Amino acid sequence: MDNWRGSPHKILLVISLLMGLAMLPTISGCVQGPTSTINRVIQAVGDLQPFPKATEKEYNRFAIAFQNRTISHEETDDQLKYFRFAFKRIRTSYVRRVDDAKLIDVAIKGMRQADPKLKVGPRGLVEAALDAITKSLDPHSGFMNAQEFNESFVHTKGEFGGLGIEVTMQDGFVKVVAPIEDTPAARAGMQSGDLIVEVDGKPIKGLSLAQAVRRMRGRPGVAIDLLVRRGGQPDFNIQIIRAIIKVRAVRWQTIDRFAYIRVSRFSERVQTGIAQAFSDIRKDLGGAPLGVILDLRNNPGGLLDQSVVLADAFLDDGEIVSVRGRTVSNQRSFSATNGDLAAGTPMIILVNGGSASASEIVASALKHHNRATVMGTQTFGKGSVQTIIPMPREGALRLTTALYYGADGHTIQARGVLPDILIEPQKALGSRDRRESDLPGAIPAESDELQKSATPKIRIENCPAADAPRRTGRDQGKDRILGCALAYLSAGSEEKFLAAHGVQRQM
Numbered sequence: 001m002d003n004w005r006g007s008p009h010k011i012l013l014v015i016s017l018l019m020g021l022a023m024l025p026t027i028s029g030c031v032q033g034p035t036s037t038i039n040r041v042i043q044a045v046g047d048l049q050p051f052p053k054a055t056e057k058e059y060n061r062f063a064i065a066f067q068n069r070t071i072s073h074e075e076t077d078d079q080l081k082y083f084r085f086a087f088k089r090i091r092t093s094y095v096r097r098v099d100d101a102k103l104i105d106v107a108i109k110g111m112r113q114a115d116p117k118l119k120v121g122p123r124g125l126v127e128a129a130l131d132a133i134t135k136s137l138d139p140h141s142g143f144m145n146a147q148e149f150n151e152s153f154v155h156t157k158g159e160f161g162g163l164g165i166e167v168t169m170q171d172g173f174v175k176v177v178a179p180i181e182d183t184p185a186a187r188a189g190m191q192s193g194d195l196i197v198e199v200d201g202k203p204i205k206g207l208s209l210a211q212a213v214r215r216m217r218g219r220p221g222v223a224i225d226l227l228v229r230r231g232g233q234p235d236f237n238i239q240i241i242r243a244i245i246k247v248r249a250v251r252w253q254t255i256d257r258f259a260y261i262r263v264s265r266f267s268e269r270v271q272t273g274i275a276q277a278f279s280d281i282r283k284d285l286g287g288a289p290l291g292v293i294l295d296l297r298n299n300p301g302g303l304l305d306q307s308v309v310l311a312d313a314f315l316d317d318g319e320i321v322s323v324r325g326r327t328v329s330n331q332r333s334f335s336a337t338n339g340d341l342a343a344g345t346p347m348i349i350l351v352n353g354g355s356a357s358a359s360e361i362v363a364s365a366l367k368h369h370n371r372a373t374v375m376g377t378q379t380f381g382k383g384s385v386q387t388i389i390p391m392p393r394e395g396a397l398r399l400t401t402a403l404y405y406g407a408d409g410h411t412i413q414a415r416g417v418l419p420d421i422l423i424e425p426q427k428a429l430g431s432r433d434r435r436e437s438d439l440p441g442a443i444p445a446e447s448d449e450l451q452k453s454a455t456p457k458i459r460i461e462n463c464p465a466a467d468a469p470r471r472t473g474r475d476q477g478k479d480r481i482l483g484c485a486l487a488y489l490s491a492g493s494e495e496k497f498l499a500a501h502g503v504q505r506q507m
Contacts, residue, residue: 055091058100059084062129065108070122079122083107086130086143086397089389094137095325095400095443106136130397131208138400139168139439140386146394148210162217162245163224165190166300166356170439172205173197173229174212177380178298178354180247181264188240190228192298192354193434197235198227218242252277253469258489259289259342260469260482263310266302266358271309278341291489292347293482294362295469297376301357304385308334311365313341314372318407320365323385325402330385340371347372348485351419353433356380357404363417364406373494374419375485381436383412384443400443414445421488421498422457423481456503458484 051059063080070076087107091100110132114120120128130143164183167174174196179186196204199215207215216224219242226238250273251262259281263270281289301307304323311320315336322333349363349372360379366372385402404412414437436442464483491497498504 051088055100058104059087062087062104062107066111066122066125066129069111069125076122079126082392083126083129085392087133089397090133090137090399093327093387093389093399093401094141095330095384095402097326098137103133103136106132127395134397134399135208136441138384138441138443139170140382140384140398141400142208142210142398144210144396144398148214149390149394149396162242163190163240164243164245164247167196167209167213168439169209169212170195170434174204174209174216175434175439177356177382178300180245180300181251181262181298182248183245184240184243188238190238190240191230192352193230195229196226197229200225201227220244249273250277251469252281254281254284254289255293255466255486257285257290258486259285259292260295261292262295262469263359264299266299266306266310268303268306270303270306274310274313274341288343289345292342292345293350293485293489294347294372295350295482296355296359296363297350297352297481298354299356299359300354301359301382304358304361307358307361311362312336312339314347314366315369316340318365318369320407321361322405323402324405325385327401330387330402336365346489348488349374350481350485351376351379351417352481353377353380353435355417356382356436360412360417361404361406364408364412367417367420368407373421373488374417375421375488376419376423376481377425377433378418378422378435379416381412381414381416381445383414383416383436403443403446411446413443415447418455420455421484421494422455423463423484424457424459426460456498458501458503462501463487 050056062083066080066083067076087103091098091103107129111125111129113132114125114128127143127145134141134143162183164180164185166177166180168177169175176185176190176192176194176196178192179190196212196216198204199212202215204212204215216226218224221241221243223239223241226240227235228238229235247265247267249263249265249267249269251264253260259278261274261277261281263274304321308320316338317336320334320336324331347366349366351359351363351374355363355376356379360381360383363372363374363379367374383404384400385404386398387401389397389399391397406412406417414435416435437445460480463480464487465478465480466483466486468477468479469482487500488494488497491500
């Protein structure tokens with residue numbers, strides 16, 4: 001399932017601080033007066049200072065609407081402080097400034113739309129308000145209540161049964177950004193761009209992403225039935241058996257005198273995996289490969305630091321990526337250190353519409369520094385950074401706090417990476433890959449659309465049919481994009497490769 005992006009050290013620091021503060025009632029012994037747990041936590045982190053006058057006015061507008069729907073008691077006051085804490089975090093930490101009045105309008109509307117049949121109390125009303133606010137920001141921000149926040153840690157312990165897909169929301173449905181290699185979803189035939197409409201016969205529409213993900217999780221070995229919408233086809237069912245998701249981040253093999261390296265996900269295993277890959281490849285070939293193919297197709301991303309590690313492995317110097325947000329803590333730049341693992345060997349990077357986030361960082365950096373030729377189709381365009389901000393006592397905010405900028409100075413968000421050589425797939429009439437920019441509420445690109453007119457294009461049927469790489473649990477068919485990558489390396493130059501396919505690069 002979806003992983004958090006950004007600095008894991010920063011996230012853990014914030015979590016540790018607030019969790020420690022949340023334990024104050026336990027470790028401080030007797031406390032004078034009726035001060036509540038939430039009150040003590042908020043006081044400890046210094047969030048009881050007044051808002052600016054105009055903001056205070058908007059907050060009071062929410063407080064009045066909230067109090068009109070509740071009976072005044074201690075929980076009501078606590079939940080108002082809880083909302084105030086979250087509202088302050090959202091308006092100061094979100095990647096872009098959002099009008100206070102609009103945020104409060106959305107919060108009040110969300111609170112009023114809370115299902116009256118559920119007899120929602122003060123806590124439920126505030127959670128509905130925060131859920132509405134975060135949903136209005138962008139597709140990757142959200143509010144997690146106590147249960148959802150606790151469950152978000154479960155996958156790190158290997159205690160849940162999952163499907164193995166990276167997901168987001170689109171049109172009220174769960175959209176598959178990419179299936180994770182060697183998982184039940186991949187083996188069942190799930191594809192990038194699939195929309196999950198129903199889970200075990202129950203509609204997804206109306207659920208938050210966290211709620212939908214929770215519905216798909218379950219005990220390993222238990223089947224789940226998904227109703228899937230794919231392109232212009234009629235909806236169809238896929239049954240998947242849940243399993244403990246254990247992803248091997250890096251796989252490799254040799255093809256003739258070339259090295260093929262597949263990175264399926266940016267977990268903490270990438271750094272050791274890439275080093276081991278080159279060690280084994282050199283042993284297998286009895287020396288250095290004549291070319292390297294780095295396959296990032298359908299890699300949905302993962303940890304920022306591991307994308308930097310992978311790009312740095314093939315660069316001697318230069319900027320890899322910068323992270324830019326509204327606050328000083330969200331302004332960072334990462335540069336390469338001396339040492340190219342492949343010693344300048346010609347290199348191809350394969351990408352497609354399922355290559356997102358960390359994958360786009362690597363492709364963008366190696367393309368900009370002319371270290372690799374990027375081949376395939378335009379990437380997904382997920383260039384935003386999410387930070388988990390724990391709430392007092394329980395729950396958390398998942399906020400987009402910054403954007404990734406490539407070494408070329410352009411944001412990856414809603415633009416993606418345009419390959420040096422486009423491999424045009426065979427598609428049904430009128431079909432089109434949907435990307436980040438197609439998601440409702442997605443943060444728009446900060447610069448013009450990528451210009452494809454001057455990019456060499458080769459139709460996929462004109463690529464040689466190569467044997468698909470050995471991947472456990474995947475169909476062993478033909479891979480024409482890999483075939484074009486091998487043909488490019490064998491040609492010895494881009495000019496010879498393009499000429500062999502009747503294509504000239506336009507300047």
